[in-house]
Amino acid sequence: MQQLPWEEQCVEVIPNGKTEPLTIKNREIFVEACMDYIFKTSIQKPFDEFRRGFFQILDENLMKYFHPQELRDVLIGSNDYDWKMLEQITTYQGYHISHPTIKIFWKVFHKMTLDEKKLFLSFIFGSDRIPVMGMKCLKIRISSCVLTEDDYPEAATCFDTLYLPKYTSPKSLRTKLVTAIKSMKNLNKE
Known part of the structure; x- marks a missing residue:
């Protein structure tokens, strides 16, 4: 049969x-x-x-203008990361670029692993992908808050904002930041 x-x-x-x-x-x-x-x-x-x-x-007629990789980037974003650009486009509320906490933040951030940096993007933006036009299109803000150095940073993904306590130690900032972003990852698994 x-x-x-x-x-x-x-x-x-x-x-x-x-x-x-x-x-x-x-x-x-x-x-x-x-x-x-x-x-x-x-x-x-x-x-x-x-x-x-x-x-x-998506308009069917536009499809002929894209290679598969380009179409994927348009639909879900790119993974062409430029971490220095992220630092350059970041704005601050209650902080300034030369504030000690901000200096510590960027020192810690640039030493993070690629996976940790991608988790950070998800923590702030809700996705680890970036717009097809690049990181220059992102709008990230780091804001001071009433949280203390004993607290974890918080994020408002609707506003692409990181609420960063005034940390004085790189070790404390790294521990709290990585714990916060990894906790968000674990919540998404549930």
Whole structure:
């Protein structure tokens, strides 16, 4: 019998497959028919729905202008990180660029691992991806707050703001910052 067991039923992938025996002579045709069914026919309806929704968001005519990597970057952002640019575009509220806490922050930040920096982006922006136009398009603000050095930094992702207590020690700032961003990661897993 030339039938494919698929989603709790047997599918005839060859006309009259129910009655035709599978033989050495026709096995190659049967395998090709199975592959065609699995990778084309069985997914056609869900793919058509996905396609319809996708092209409601993105103009189908624009697709021809993008390479796959470019399209991915437009849709979900890039991972072309420029950490010095992030420092340059950051604004401050209640702090200034030469404030001791800010100097400690950037010293600690630049020594963080790539994964920690990506977690930091997620902590502030809700995503570790950056706009296709680059980090210069991000708007990050570091704001002073009523929190003390015993507290953890907080973030307002709606406002792309880091509420940073006035830390006086790089070790304390690193410990508190990394704990805060990793805690956010663990919350997202739950």
